[in-house]
Amino acid sequence: MFDVSFSGKRVSLAEVQEHPARFASRLERAKVTPGFALCHCRTDTPRKLVIRRYGSLFHLAGWPDDGVHHAERCDFHKKGVSGAGPNPDSRDAIIAGPNGMNVRLDVSLVHQETASGRNRTTGVSTGASRRAAPLLAFLQTLWTSAGLTFWFGTSKPQGWGSVNAELFAGLGDAATVNGSPAQDVLHVMRRFEQHDRDAINAEFDAFRTRIVNDEKVSRRGLVLGELAEFADTEFGKAITLRQHPQRYHVSTALADHAEKKYRRAFRAIGKPNARVIALLLVERLTHRHLRIVDLAAMLCSLVFLPCDSMYEVAMANRLVAERRRFEKPIRMAEGDEMLPDFVLLDTHPATHVEVYGMNGVASYERRKAEKQGQRLSRGIPAVEWNVDREELKQVLLPSPVTRT
Ligand SMILES: [Zn+2]
Incomplete structure (x- = not known):
């Protein structure tokens, strides 16, 4: 670096x-x-x-x-091939402003018990027709705006410290979530360091004290970190993040839902060759306990590149080990299903890398053929890995053209 x-x-x-x-x-x-x-x-x-x-x-x-x-291998060199999406407008759920992101989530950060005894949630107040983003879309946008879908071919593996720093840089100074300053409602876990223990713990404690529930109003918070454990406790299931021993309790219904919705991410928890990132919306249950209201989980490679399957994780880990410069596009919007799995940026022209993990499924084969046709007509070279036919190490990658 x-x-x-x-x-x-x-x-x-x-x-x-x-x-x-x-x-x-x-x-x-x-x-x-x-x-x-x-x-x-x-x-x-x-x-x-x-x-x-x-x-x-x-x-x-x-x-x-x-x-x-900036130099091609510099962290501040951002070169998108997938783009930032077509014509953003003021009704978008996530707007990138000059001073930071303006985010409207489809979950509430403030939950109120009304006089009639019925639950009411507030805090989503900007514009009646503005769209709202689910937690996963917010998590994915944090990754793309931080440039964390790019790998620059550096020899040093990327740790949580630099991920954390790039997330803040992408979020911006004056970012807001549901109208509140992001700094008050979103805590991105710090990389734990003995030397800075007091500062790190004081910051997390300050965030936790803002999560309050007086039985009339519940002020919630968002926590982002690496998922370390999803385990049974005496009160049911709980999640622990890698950076701090705080436990976050999960209801059985939410646990079942999350395990289905984020199946590939949850299956990878604890695996040595993958990482799982979680964005948790939490509220206070008791003086000591926090409970998860909603969550999103994202499967990542060893250096925190978001992946859709363990096969993609294996490919990403190989590309990083071979010091390739590449992008891992994230599929977020309609039409994004045509994006390649990986794009090698150190060949000219850029090479698409496709990981075929579901050969034989009709809809999958159709899309695969469509993508192959598009690449052919645009003259884009490609490397294809059929996971049912060959081992990853048998896949031949083109040599990088430049090493600046
Ligand atoms: Zn630079």
């Missing part, structure tokens, strides 16, 4: 991302004067970086529309 500099100090970006608490005061100073940090991915002209605050810590983000000026 490349170096960055601020307040007269030059360090590797990885260092800043993994230890945000260590650089907080220097970044705070630089945010005031001169108001930016620098990225040294190109020796000729350093590029300006935005310094953003989230909670008590600071993060570096690319200067708006400056991504193409």
Whole structure:
């Protein structure tokens, strides 16, 4: 990873991302004067970086529309092949503003018991006709806006520290969720570090104290982290995230629903070659206990690239091990089913990589043929892995053209 500099100090970006608490005061100073940090991915002209605050810590983000000026292997070099979606409008559930995301979720962050005794949920107040996003769409948008669907061929495996930093950078300074500042209602778990234990725990405790339930009004919170355990407890099922021992209780109905809806992600919990990310909407059950109201789970490769199956996870892990530069497009909107599974960006032209895990299923074969036809007519080279016919190691990948 490349170096960055601020307040007269030059360090590797990885260092800043993994230890945000260590650089907080220097970044705070630089945010005031001169108001930016620098990225040294190109020796000729350093590029300006935005310094953003989230909670008590600071993060570096690319200067708006400056991504193409960073070196190809730089984290701030963002080059989409899937695009940001057609013509965003003000009724979209998730709007990317200059200062951050404006998100309207289809779940409520405030739950009220009305006088008539009937439950009422509030907090979704912006515009009657505005669409609302489910938690999974929000989680996927966080990933794409953070550039976490790209891999730059770096040798260092990406840890939770840099994922955390990039999520904040993508979210923006003034992000809102259902009208509330994201900093108040969304907690992205920090990478636990003994050295910064007090700061990390104090931040999480402050978030937890904002989750209150006085039996009339329940103020909920969103927690994002890596799913470590889904286990039976004396009160039923509970989820634990990797970064903190807090348990989140789950009703049997929600547990059953989640295990079905996010089958592939839940099956991968605890597997050494995959990771599972969870976004939890939680409310206070008792003084000590938190309960999950709704959740989304996302299967990821070892370096947190979102994948649709364990076969894709295996392919992503191989591409990372071979230091390839590639994108893993996420299918989010209608028409996205035609997106390739992976796009190798280090060949010219870019090569599509398809993982065929459901050969023989009629609808799957139809779409496969359609995609093959499209690629052929557009002259896009492709690598295809039929998981029922060959081992991953037998799949031949084209050599990368450039290694900058
Ligand atoms: Zn750069």
